[in-house]
Amino acid sequence: MSGLPLQAGRTAFGGNPDSYEAARPPYPDAVYAALRERCVIDGSRVFEIGAGTGKATFPILVDRPARLTAIEPDPRLATHLGNLADRNWPMLEIVAHPWEDAVLPDNGYDFGFAATAFHWLPQAQALRKVFQTLRSGGWWAAWWNVFGDPDTPDAFHQRVAPLFRGLRNSPAWEPGRRPFALDIDARVADLKLAGFEQPVVDILRWTISMDAGQVRALAATFSEVVNAEAPARQKLLNALASAVDDEFGGRVDRNFVTPLYMARRPGG
Template identity: 45%
Template sequence: MQNPIPLEEGRALFGRNTEIYQEGRPDYPERVYDLLKKHCGSENHFQAFEIGPGTAQATEKLLHMGYQVTAIEPDPNLAMKLNKRLEGYPQNSFTLVHSTFEDAKLPTSYFDLGIAATSFHWVDPAKGLEKVFQLLRSGGWFAMWWTVFGDPSNMDAFMQKTNHLFAPLSTSPSHKAGYRHPYPLQKDERINDLKKSGFTEILSEEIRWASQMDVRRTIQLVSTFSPVARLNETERATFLCEIERIINNDFGGTVKRNFVTAIYLARKPE
């Protein structure tokens, strides 16, 4: 395994440039929220917690669905960005807890829904799921999902052309088994983790989608990848210049990217 990024260090990488992170990460497919509404939503279910909300992509969706959201964010820069982005919402609809999820002080058997959007690989899975289970009321739901930026079952031409650039970099917990076997797509393992923690009614789905991306959008997205964000300033600039060169010279300035969003939903028994 190539130089894995420790959890504590990785959690601090994404707040280094919150503007790039907010602009670089594409929205999740609407199918994610359709599944939440179908299986987890109800006019009687209002309390939700979110693990690692980042710049509030999923948080805003929960607020629009009518949930009161408690967001647990360990990075101080992302926490400030989150507060600024959500300052227009009613004061009682959003609470920010500045902490790691493992250390956060939260009421047990209280929440109707918990979510982790492209964040749970930065949490110790056994301890994290144990805590999630404790926080949910009986009958409450947990949903964790990730977007994998490069579908290993349908590799786009850009991914094939640039894999050699990413190979020497550090390894995120989401790709510790290699880019062909990302953590979110290890379906049996993720389902077994949920079962071991006591969850039932487990559902999973892989949502495949594509995006046409110009140089700017691609560079912004690549900049948010933890192995790239971890590089020093000179190394990162050199790396991104090579990405830009490939996009312009080999793809005429635009690339088609194949992504897959994997979601898992599970319920705490009544």
């Protein structure tokens, strides 16, 4: 079965923004600590690609950028993000367009980022635009929460991985290949090809305890599950919840990993 096309990422996550927001765990605090070490956010002009429900948007806003331009192609998610922001974040600007269609000034931003989103874009083309949008000396960062650490797989991951076979896989994790976000050589090569210098990679590993409802809710946000036929989707989600309760005593410890890539546009 073929994988999901890149265009699927523009509409896969907006069907129930509240459920998505509740189900997806936050990014580790260490991500934001690492960004603060290299990328000046306070008072800067910032853009985000694939803002979604704001899982990374709001933690960045806490650092008080002068402006944060959030690019979100799904109008449902863009509206949801705007409703969450309301008047509390006047520096937030939401652009409801795909990255390739968004009109941003060249050399106009100090910092840009994408959180669990950039795998839905053609890398060379998207990074060229990122490079042009940043000022000389500006920083780019991309990170992902990878839900299952292939280097230290937990027992639950090993038990349920076969249940996902037969679904149309996301570009984030293609069968037989290193997960997109953890293919460090490829990601660094993409950055260098686009003209970036000083690539820095941090790999953050963490474990979270989840009950059956949390496991089911998180899996329901995966693009390959969202795009499955309804009977197959419900069968999978029921099987995941049953495995937690019947085989793991109602809770599972999940090993997740968050790779963070940072790179600088030369000059400045």
